[in-house]
Amino acid sequence: MRRLLIRPGAIGDCILSFPALRHLRTEYTELWIPSAVVPLIDFMDAVRPLASTGLDLVGVGELEIPSNLKERLQKFDAIVSWYGANRPSFRAALTSLGVPCEFHAALPPADVPGHAVDFFAQQVGAPLGLVPRINIPAISPRETVVIHPFSGSRRKNWPLASYVALAQFLPLETEWVCGPEEQLQHALHFDDLADLAAWMAAARLYIGNDSGITHLAAAAGVPVIAIFGPSSPDTWAPRSENVTVLHADPLETLDVRDVLAAANRLLGSR
Numbered sequence: 705m706r707r708l709l710i711r712p713g714a715i716g717d718c719i720l721s722f723p724a725l726r727h728l729r730t731e732y733t734e735l736w737i738p739s740a741v742v743p744l745i746d747f748m749d750a751v752r753p754l755a756s757t758g759l760d761l762v763g764v765g766e767l768e769i770p771s772n773l774k775e776r777l778q779k780f781d782a783i784v785s786w787y788g789a790n791r792p793s794f795r796a797a798l799t800s801l802g803v804p805c806e807f808h809a810a811l812p813p814a815d816v817p818g819h820a821v822d823f824f825a826q827q828v829g830a831p832l833g834l835v836p837r838i839n840i841p842a843i844s845p846r847e848t849v850v851i852h853p854f855s856g857s858r859r860k861n862w863p864l865a866s867y868v869a870l871a872q873f874l875p876l877e878t879e880w881v882c883g884p885e886e887q888l889q890h891a892l893h894f895d896d897l898a899d900l901a902a903w904m905a906a907a908r909l910y911i912g913n914d915s916g917i918t919h920l921a922a923a924a925g926v927p928v929i930a931i932f933g934p935s936s937p938d939t940w941a942p943r944s945e946n947v948t949v950l951h952a953d954p955l956e957t958l959d960v961r962d963v964l965a966a967a968n969r970l971l972g973s974r
Contacts, residue, residue, distance in 0.1 A: 723821055859933065914935050932950070
Protein backbone atom coordinates (compact mmCIF):
# COMPACT_ATOMS: atom_id res chain seq x y z
CA MET A 705 0.00 0.00 0.00
CA ARG A 706 1.39 3.39 -1.08
CA ARG A 707 -0.43 6.17 0.75
CA LEU A 708 -0.17 9.94 0.33
CA LEU A 709 -1.09 12.26 3.20
CA ILE A 710 -1.72 15.94 2.50
CA ARG A 711 -1.76 18.13 5.61
CA PRO A 712 -1.92 21.96 5.40
CA GLY A 713 -2.15 24.27 8.39
CA ALA A 714 -0.25 26.35 10.90
CA ILE A 715 2.57 24.86 12.97
CA GLY A 716 0.38 24.06 15.97
CA ASP A 717 -2.41 22.55 13.87
CA CYS A 718 0.07 20.25 12.16
CA ILE A 719 1.70 19.16 15.43
CA LEU A 720 -1.69 18.34 16.94
CA SER A 721 -2.36 16.06 13.96
CA PHE A 722 0.90 14.09 14.34
CA PRO A 723 -0.78 11.16 16.17
CA ALA A 724 -3.35 10.86 13.37
CA LEU A 725 -0.64 11.03 10.72
CA ARG A 726 1.43 8.37 12.48
CA HIS A 727 -1.62 6.13 12.63
CA LEU A 728 -1.96 6.26 8.85
CA ARG A 729 1.52 4.92 8.11
CA THR A 730 1.60 1.92 5.81
CA GLU A 731 4.22 0.08 3.72
CA TYR A 732 5.09 3.38 2.01
CA THR A 733 3.70 6.67 3.25
CA GLU A 734 4.51 10.10 1.87
CA LEU A 735 3.51 13.36 3.54
CA TRP A 736 3.02 16.75 1.92
CA ILE A 737 3.03 19.43 4.62
CA PRO A 738 3.97 23.13 5.00
CA SER A 739 7.70 23.71 4.54
CA ALA A 740 8.24 25.01 8.10
CA VAL A 741 7.05 21.68 9.53
CA VAL A 742 9.10 19.46 7.19
CA PRO A 743 12.18 19.31 9.49
CA LEU A 744 10.02 17.83 12.29
CA ILE A 745 8.92 14.81 10.26
CA ASP A 746 11.00 11.69 10.81
CA PHE A 747 8.14 9.18 10.86
CA MET A 748 7.35 9.04 7.13
CA ASP A 749 9.09 7.40 4.21
CA ALA A 750 9.16 10.72 2.37
CA VAL A 751 8.08 14.28 3.07
CA ARG A 752 7.67 17.19 0.66
CA PRO A 753 6.94 20.90 1.23
CA LEU A 754 3.31 21.41 0.27
CA ALA A 755 4.09 24.62 -1.64
CA SER A 756 6.47 22.74 -3.95
CA THR A 757 3.90 20.20 -5.14
CA GLY A 758 1.73 22.36 -7.41
CA LEU A 759 -1.47 21.38 -5.59
CA ASP A 760 -2.48 25.04 -5.34
CA LEU A 761 -3.37 24.95 -9.05
CA VAL A 762 -5.51 21.82 -8.86
CA GLY A 763 -9.19 22.58 -9.34
CA VAL A 764 -8.60 26.23 -10.20
CA GLY A 765 -10.77 27.42 -13.08
CA GLU A 766 -10.33 25.39 -16.23
CA LEU A 767 -6.74 24.42 -15.49
CA GLU A 768 -5.96 20.74 -15.78
CA ILE A 769 -3.72 18.94 -13.34
CA PRO A 770 -0.16 19.24 -14.71
CA SER A 771 0.93 15.95 -16.24
CA ASN A 772 3.92 15.49 -13.93
CA LEU A 773 1.76 16.06 -10.83
CA LYS A 774 -0.96 13.79 -12.22
CA GLU A 775 1.54 10.99 -12.78
CA ARG A 776 2.95 11.42 -9.28
CA LEU A 777 -0.49 11.32 -7.65
CA GLN A 778 -1.53 8.25 -9.61
CA LYS A 779 1.42 6.27 -8.23
CA PHE A 780 -0.36 6.14 -4.87
CA ASP A 781 -2.95 3.54 -3.90
CA ALA A 782 -4.78 5.98 -1.60
CA ILE A 783 -4.78 9.68 -0.74
CA VAL A 784 -5.86 11.20 2.58
CA SER A 785 -6.14 14.97 2.39
CA TRP A 786 -6.87 17.75 4.86
CA TYR A 787 -6.14 20.12 1.98
CA GLY A 788 -9.02 21.39 -0.14
CA ALA A 789 -11.75 19.68 1.86
CA ASN A 790 -13.98 22.74 1.43
CA ARG A 791 -13.21 23.13 -2.30
CA PRO A 792 -15.55 20.94 -4.41
CA SER A 793 -13.48 21.63 -7.54
CA PHE A 794 -10.31 20.37 -5.83
CA ARG A 795 -12.01 17.26 -4.52
CA ALA A 796 -13.48 16.52 -7.95
CA ALA A 797 -10.10 16.97 -9.64
CA LEU A 798 -8.36 14.57 -7.27
CA THR A 799 -11.18 12.06 -7.42
CA SER A 800 -11.00 12.09 -11.22
CA LEU A 801 -7.53 10.55 -11.01
CA GLY A 802 -9.05 7.21 -10.12
CA VAL A 803 -7.15 7.01 -6.82
CA PRO A 804 -9.31 6.46 -3.70
CA CYS A 805 -9.38 9.75 -1.78
CA GLU A 806 -10.51 10.72 1.72
CA PHE A 807 -11.04 14.37 2.60
CA HIS A 808 -11.10 15.69 6.16
CA ALA A 809 -11.73 19.06 7.77
CA ALA A 810 -8.42 20.75 8.58
CA LEU A 811 -9.79 22.28 11.82
CA PRO A 812 -12.37 21.09 14.35
CA PRO A 813 -15.67 22.97 14.15
CA ALA A 814 -16.23 25.43 16.98
CA ASP A 815 -19.34 23.58 18.16
CA VAL A 816 -17.63 20.17 18.45
CA PRO A 817 -16.40 19.46 21.99
CA GLY A 818 -13.13 17.73 22.77
CA HIS A 819 -9.46 18.22 22.12
CA ALA A 820 -8.14 18.86 18.61
CA VAL A 821 -5.77 15.87 18.85
CA ASP A 822 -8.75 13.60 19.41
CA PHE A 823 -10.74 15.29 16.63
CA PHE A 824 -7.99 14.52 14.10
CA ALA A 825 -7.56 11.02 15.53
CA GLN A 826 -11.28 10.27 15.18
CA GLN A 827 -11.18 11.32 11.54
CA VAL A 828 -8.83 8.44 10.69
CA GLY A 829 -9.79 5.87 13.32
CA ALA A 830 -6.76 6.42 15.54
CA PRO A 831 -6.91 5.86 19.33
CA LEU A 832 -7.95 8.82 21.46
CA GLY A 833 -5.82 10.38 24.18
CA LEU A 834 -2.54 10.26 22.27
CA VAL A 835 0.20 12.86 22.83
CA PRO A 836 2.10 14.56 19.97
CA ARG A 837 5.82 13.84 20.23
CA ILE A 838 8.92 15.08 18.45
CA ASN A 839 12.12 13.05 18.56
CA ILE A 840 14.94 15.15 20.01
CA PRO A 841 18.65 14.28 19.78
CA ALA A 842 20.78 14.05 22.91
CA ILE A 843 21.25 17.52 24.37
CA SER A 844 23.14 19.24 27.17
CA PRO A 845 20.65 20.70 29.68
CA ARG A 846 20.67 24.40 30.53
CA GLU A 847 19.51 26.05 33.75
CA THR A 848 17.33 28.55 31.91
CA VAL A 849 13.74 29.56 31.23
CA VAL A 850 12.78 30.09 27.58
CA ILE A 851 10.13 32.74 26.81
CA HIS A 852 8.42 33.14 23.45
CA PRO A 853 6.12 36.16 23.92
CA PHE A 854 4.40 36.17 20.52
CA SER A 855 1.86 34.18 18.49
CA GLY A 856 0.03 34.31 15.21
CA SER A 857 -2.49 36.82 16.58
CA ARG A 858 -2.11 39.82 18.87
CA ARG A 859 -5.35 38.77 20.56
CA LYS A 860 -3.55 35.69 21.88
CA ASN A 861 -0.58 37.59 23.31
CA TRP A 862 -0.15 38.27 27.01
CA PRO A 863 1.28 41.82 27.14
CA LEU A 864 5.00 41.95 26.42
CA ALA A 865 5.46 44.22 29.42
CA SER A 866 4.08 41.44 31.61
CA TYR A 867 6.62 38.98 30.24
CA VAL A 868 9.42 41.48 30.88
CA ALA A 869 8.21 41.97 34.46
CA LEU A 870 7.98 38.21 34.93
CA ALA A 871 11.55 37.67 33.72
CA GLN A 872 12.86 40.00 36.42
CA PHE A 873 11.58 37.67 39.15
CA LEU A 874 12.30 34.24 37.67
CA PRO A 875 14.93 32.33 39.65
CA LEU A 876 16.81 31.29 36.49
CA GLU A 877 18.29 33.12 33.52
CA THR A 878 15.72 34.00 30.85
CA GLU A 879 16.30 33.21 27.19
CA TRP A 880 14.04 34.96 24.68
CA VAL A 881 13.12 33.51 21.30
CA CYS A 882 11.22 34.99 18.35
CA GLY A 883 9.95 33.93 14.96
CA PRO A 884 11.47 35.14 11.68
CA GLU A 885 9.01 38.03 11.36
CA GLU A 886 9.11 39.08 15.03
CA GLN A 887 11.46 41.64 16.52
CA LEU A 888 12.67 41.70 20.11
CA GLN A 889 16.03 42.86 21.35
CA HIS A 890 18.36 40.06 22.47
CA ALA A 891 15.94 37.36 21.27
CA LEU A 892 17.22 34.36 19.33
CA HIS A 893 15.87 33.36 15.91
CA PHE A 894 15.86 29.84 14.45
CA ASP A 895 15.34 29.06 10.78
CA ASP A 896 14.77 25.36 11.43
CA LEU A 897 11.99 24.17 13.76
CA ALA A 898 13.88 20.97 14.59
CA ASP A 899 16.83 23.03 15.82
CA LEU A 900 14.46 25.23 17.83
CA ALA A 901 12.76 22.20 19.38
CA ALA A 902 16.09 20.70 20.45
CA TRP A 903 17.24 24.01 21.90
CA MET A 904 14.01 24.48 23.87
CA ALA A 905 14.07 20.90 25.14
CA ALA A 906 17.37 21.60 26.91
CA ALA A 907 15.86 24.36 29.07
CA ARG A 908 14.25 23.85 32.49
CA LEU A 909 11.00 25.60 31.51
CA TYR A 910 9.22 27.21 28.57
CA ILE A 911 6.62 30.01 28.89
CA GLY A 912 4.57 31.28 25.95
CA ASN A 913 1.21 32.14 24.45
CA ASP A 914 -1.27 30.04 22.51
CA SER A 915 1.06 29.51 19.54
CA GLY A 916 2.66 26.93 17.34
CA ILE A 917 5.96 27.37 19.18
CA THR A 918 4.26 26.51 22.46
CA HIS A 919 2.95 23.30 20.88
CA LEU A 920 6.46 22.64 19.59
CA ALA A 921 7.94 23.04 23.08
CA ALA A 922 5.37 20.68 24.58
CA ALA A 923 5.97 18.05 21.88
CA ALA A 924 9.72 18.35 22.50
CA GLY A 925 9.18 17.43 26.16
CA VAL A 926 10.15 20.60 28.01
CA PRO A 927 7.84 21.63 30.90
CA VAL A 928 5.50 24.31 29.51
CA ILE A 929 3.39 27.14 30.87
CA ALA A 930 0.87 27.92 28.11
CA ILE A 931 -0.95 31.24 28.47
CA PHE A 932 -4.39 31.19 26.85
CA GLY A 933 -6.83 34.01 26.20
CA PRO A 934 -9.65 33.97 23.63
CA SER A 935 -9.08 30.39 22.42
CA SER A 936 -10.46 27.39 24.29
CA PRO A 937 -7.71 25.43 26.09
CA ASP A 938 -10.07 22.44 26.18
CA THR A 939 -9.64 22.24 22.40
CA TRP A 940 -6.29 23.86 21.68
CA ALA A 941 -4.00 23.54 24.70
CA PRO A 942 -0.78 21.61 24.08
CA ARG A 943 -1.28 18.02 25.15
CA SER A 944 1.46 16.74 27.44
CA GLU A 945 1.83 15.68 31.05
CA ASN A 946 4.30 18.57 31.44
CA VAL A 947 1.92 21.37 30.39
CA THR A 948 0.37 23.90 32.79
CA VAL A 949 -2.34 26.10 31.24
CA LEU A 950 -3.15 29.56 32.59
CA HIS A 951 -6.34 30.96 31.08
CA ALA A 952 -7.57 34.56 31.29
CA ASP A 953 -9.86 36.47 28.96
CA PRO A 954 -9.02 39.27 28.51
CA LEU A 955 -5.37 38.35 28.80
CA GLU A 956 -4.49 41.64 30.46
CA THR A 957 -6.20 40.40 33.62
CA LEU A 958 -3.65 37.61 34.13
CA ASP A 959 -1.41 38.70 36.99
CA VAL A 960 2.36 38.35 36.72
CA ARG A 961 2.36 36.91 40.24
CA ASP A 962 0.15 34.01 39.12
CA VAL A 963 2.50 33.10 36.27
CA LEU A 964 5.51 33.43 38.57
CA ALA A 965 3.89 31.13 41.13
CA ALA A 966 3.28 28.50 38.44
CA ALA A 967 6.87 28.82 37.21
CA ASN A 968 8.29 28.44 40.71
CA ARG A 969 6.17 25.32 41.29
CA LEU A 970 7.44 23.70 38.11
CA LEU A 971 11.06 24.68 38.68
CA GLY A 972 10.94 23.43 42.25
CA SER A 973 9.53 20.07 41.29
CA ARG A 974 12.27 19.10 38.87
